[in-house]
Amino acid sequence: MSDFNSLPPAQQQAILNGPALMPPDGQMSQLENPPNDNVLGHAIIIIVVVLATIAFFCRIYARFVLFRQFKFVGDSQGLLILSYAFLVVDFVFSFFMLEVPGAFVHQWNVKLVDFIDFLRNVFITSQLYIGVILPIKAAILFEWIRIFVAPGSRGFVFWASHGMIFAVCGFYIALLVAFNVACTPVEANWNVLIDGDCTRVNTKYTNLSVSVFNFISDVIILLIPQRVIWKLNMSTKKKIGISFIFAIGLFACAASLIRLVETIRHAESPDFTYTFSGIMLVSASEIALGYLVICVPYFPKAFSSVDLTALKSKLSFSSGSRLLSSQKRSHDASWPRSEYSKMEQKRIKDTEEDSLQLRILPPAYAQAHKAGVVSGNDSDDIGLAESGGIIRTTQFSVESDLAGRTLPRTEQSGPRSAEHIYTGSHV
Numbered sequence: 001m002s003d004f005n006s007l008p009p010a011q012q013q014a015i016l017n018g019p020a021l022m023p024p025d026g027q028m029s030q031l032e033n034p035p036n037d038n039v040l041g042h043a044i045i046i047i048v049v050v051l052a053t054i055a056f057f058c059r060i061y062a063r064f065v066l067f068r069q070f071k072f073v074g075d076s077q078g079l080l081i082l083s084y085a086f087l088v089v090d091f092v093f094s095f096f097m098l099e100v101p102g103a104f105v106h107q108w109n110v111k112l113v114d115f116i117d118f119l120r121n122v123f124i125t126s127q128l129y130i131g132v133i134l135p136i137k138a139a140i141l142f143e144w145i146r147i148f149v150a151p152g153s154r155g156f157v158f159w160a161s162h163g164m165i166f167a168v169c170g171f172y173i174a175l176l177v178a179f180n181v182a183c184t185p186v187e188a189n190w191n192v193l194i195d196g197d198c199t200r201v202n203t204k205y206t207n208l209s210v211s212v213f214n215f216i217s218d219v220i221i222l223l224i225p226q227r228v229i230w231k232l233n234m235s236t237k238k239k240i241g242i243s244f245i246f247a248i249g250l251f252a253c254a255a256s257l258i259r260l261v262e263t264i265r266h267a268e269s270p271d272f273t274y275t276f277s278g279i280m281l282v283s284a285s286e287i288a289l290g291y292l293v294i295c296v297p298y299f300p301k302a303f304s305s306v307d308l309t310a311l312k313s314k315l316s317f318s319s320g321s322r323l324l325s326s327q328k329r330s331h332d333a334s335w336p337r338s339e340y341s342k343m344e345q346k347r348i349k350d351t352e353e354d355s356l357q358l359r360i361l362p363p364a365y366a367q368a369h370k371a372g373v374v375s376g377n378d379s380d381d382i383g384l385a386e387s388g389g390i391i392r393t394t395q396f397s398v399e400s401d402l403a404g405r406t407l408p409r410t411e412q413s414g415p416r417s418a419e420h421i422y423t424g425s426h427v
Contacts, residue, residue, distance in 0.1 A: 004193045020115035021270065023108035034102065034109035037277075041103030042095075044281045048288040049091055055288075055295035056084050062298040076139035076146070076294065083139065086131030087287065093125045094280065103281070107273045112192075118273060119190035126179055129283065133214075134172040136290040140221055140249075141165050143294055148228045160224050164217065171213055178206055204267040207279075211263040214286070215256035222249035248296060252289040258282050 004012065019029040063077055101110040101118055110118070141161040148157045178201045183189045188196025259282040266275035 016113040017111055019108045020110045020112045020273075021107035023106075027108070030109045031111055034105050036102035037104040038098055038102050041098045041277065041281060045091060045094055045098065045284055048284045051288045052084070052087060052291040055291040055299075056080065059295040059298045076142040079135040079139035079142065080294065083132050083135035086128050086135075090125055090128035090132055091284070093121050093128065094284065097121050097125070097280065101273050104277045105273050107271050110273050115273065116191055116193070119192075122276065123179070123189045125280075127176065130172045130176050132287055133290070134168060136287070136294070137168045137217060137221065138165050140290070140294050141168070141224075144221075144225050148225055156227060157224055160220075164220055164224070168217060175206065175210060179203075182206075207263050208260075208267060211256070211260040215253065215260055218249060218253045218256045222253060248289060248293050252286055252293060255282055255286040255289055259286060 004015070007015070017031075019031065023029050059077075059080065097118060100114050107115065141164050144157055145161045149155065149161075179189075180186065182201035182203055183196050183198040184200070185194075185196055188194055188198055259279060262275070262278040262282055266272075266279055269275045
């Protein structure tokens with residue numbers, strides 16, 4: 001609309017306040033309070049934000065507070081923090097888009113001036129989405145390397161994960177460049193009232209390629225650790241259970257597939273605002289599932305560190321002096337058992353911490369460790385052979401007699417079932 005600026009102000013205002021798309025035959029534009037699904041849109045965005053935030057801070061708490069691990073460079077943690085920073089900004093703009101024009105609002109019910117603002121927000125959130133999804137996918141792949149690859153080994157997981165890291169980075173960086181060179185001037189990406197050249201990049205095919213790549217990459221990321229897991233020496237039932245610990249990505253794959261379907265609908269429809277709502281909400285769900293994939297293994301340790309016993313004790317004090325008196329009278333008769341319970345809880349906690357530090361290592365590394373070639377107490381130097389064997393385990397037993405005296409402690413070393421590896425989580 002090259003002559004828009006030459007029109008009288010009243011006519012310009014009429015165009016801006018008119019519908020962004022002519023309504024189909026038999027329908028009329030409803031520019032004020034148009035029909036929408038804003039309740040659904042807000043609910044999905046809020047759920048996604050809450051899930052991603054809980055997952056993010058559980059992992060932060062486990063890594064920084066419980067394990068005192070502050071590595072950022074070359075580690076999934078730094079990428080996760082970067083992704084979350086982009087996520088917060090991205091969802092702020094998503095809320096703006098849910099307010100104007102709204103979720104699942106037909107374009108003929110949207111004012112042109114609001115449609116231009118909407119397209120600008122779409123352009124911005126497209127860049128922010130890359131800032132969220134690229135670090136998440138790379139962080140998951142780095143996590144696979146840390147968990148399943150022994151230091152110095154170069155197996156399938158190592159090469160497959162690194163190959164996908166390069167593919168993910170290359171694709172999304174190229175996509176970022178394509179978005180920013182698609183139109184000249186850049187404002188032509190969203191302002192339909194100015195002259196501009198947008199023939200460099202076909203954005204419909206670009207959006208379709210994003211959905212296809214997301215689906216394929218999610219499937220590959222899901223499959224990479226399965227080869228190692230299914231080599232473990234344990235029952236098929238246990239293998240299936242362990243696979244699902246790492247396979248929340250199945251839902252991410254489903255979300256990617258739904259996004260692909262929505263993108264095809266979007267490319268074939270002139271009703272931009274309505275069809276884009278589906279893409280936006282499915283993409284948000286996909287992001288939340290990505291956070292769960294990388295953060296859920298830290299949930300057991302993060303939640304088990306909460307002292308529920310102390311909380312219960314504090315609540316019991318508020319029940320009245322009668323209960324306190326009753327507890328005091330029974331204290332002398334029960335203190336030996338109570339002391340044993342505390343020691344047993346400490347043993348279980350230590351066992352959980354030990355299990356969280358185990359890593360799956362290839363057989364050659366395990367044999368070298370047994371032969372004394374590899375040594376060290378660091379968690380990165382002690383692991384489980386890929387065949388399912390256990391290098392070493394130590395079990396402590398503590399007993400007390402009726403008088404409350406602690407008996408001598410016994411120490412045993414021997415084989416342990418592979419199921420113990422997944423007590424708690426891999427960290």
